[in-house]
Amino acid sequence: MAPEPDGPWDPGGLGGLGGLGRRPESFDGAALDYDAFRPPYPREVVEVVVCASALHWLAPGVRLAKPAEALRPGGRLVIVHVHHVGGGTPGLIEDTQPIYVAWGLSDAPYEPPSASELAPMYPELDRMAEYGPVQRHRLEIPLALTTATYVGWLRTDSLVLGLHPEEREGFLHDIAVLINSRYDGRVSRNFVYEVIAARRT
Numbered sequence: 001m002a003p004e005p006d007g008p009w010d011p012g013g014l015g016g017l018g019g020l021g022r023r024p025e026s027f028d029g030a031a032l033d034y035d036a037f038r039p040p041y042p043r044e045v046v047e048v049v050v051c052a053s054a055l056h057w058l059a060p061g062v063r064l065a066k067p068a069e070a071l072r073p074g075g076r077l078v079i080v081h082v083h084h085v086g087g088g089t090p091g092l093i094e095d096t097q098p099i100y101v102a103w104g105l106s107d108a109p110y111e112p113p114s115a116s117e118l119a120p121m122y123p124e125l126d127r128m129a130e131y132g133p134v135q136r137h138r139l140e141i142p143l144a145l146t147t148a149t150y151v152g153w154l155r156t157d158s159l160v161l162g163l164h165p166e167e168r169e170g171f172l173h174d175i176a177v178l179i180n181s182r183y184d185g186r187v188s189r190n191f192v193y194e195v196i197a198a199r200r201t
Contacts, residue, residue: 043069046071048078049070049071051077052079053082060124064122064130064131073200076200077131080195082192082193083113083193085140085191086190087189088142088190089183089189096175105160118192121196132198133198135198136195136196138192139192139193141190141191143189143190146185147186150187150189160172
């Protein structure tokens with residue numbers, strides 16, 4: 001790995017968001033009940049279902065229906081989805097694309113949309129009788145990142161995690177070299193955090 005200005009990844013460098021990548025049981029007083037994810041699922045007893053940056057991985061036919069089964073009337077479904085949007089350090093996205101292609105993470109250069117071009121996530125939620133009025137809020141957050149925090153963030157990305165470990169380290173090494181050599185070890189990226197809340201009818 002190329003030299004990193006701040007040493008090991010500091011989650012605080014992501015504006016406090018780095019903690020979201022930790023295992024739930026690593027937080028004081030938290031426990032993860034794996035049996036809750038196995039059938040039979042509870043029905044109409046759950047107060048809140050929260051799904052952060054994961055709902056899009058689930059099959060459309062169940063990802064909203066299953067929470068509706070578990071939620072009690074008046075309970076809440078809360079969804080957090082993170083959008084990659086344009087902005088940030090000029091040239092960074094374009095410069096990283098050949099690295100993504102070289103390591104098989106992309107077939108063609110990627111250009112993120114602007115925040116104003118984003119379509120609402122999960123529009124089917126508005127049409128489901130199981131849920132009441134849907135509230136949507138968006139926050140555009142620019143993040144200043146060092147090489148270490150940028151690479152640390154990429155380590156939590158599902159696309160990068162899908163690489164073989166040796167390939168993953170090679171990809172991250174190339175990204176680190178790029179940021180250190182062309183951007184003096186400091187860049188910024190823009191993200192839109194979309195928070196969706198709906199009440200169980």
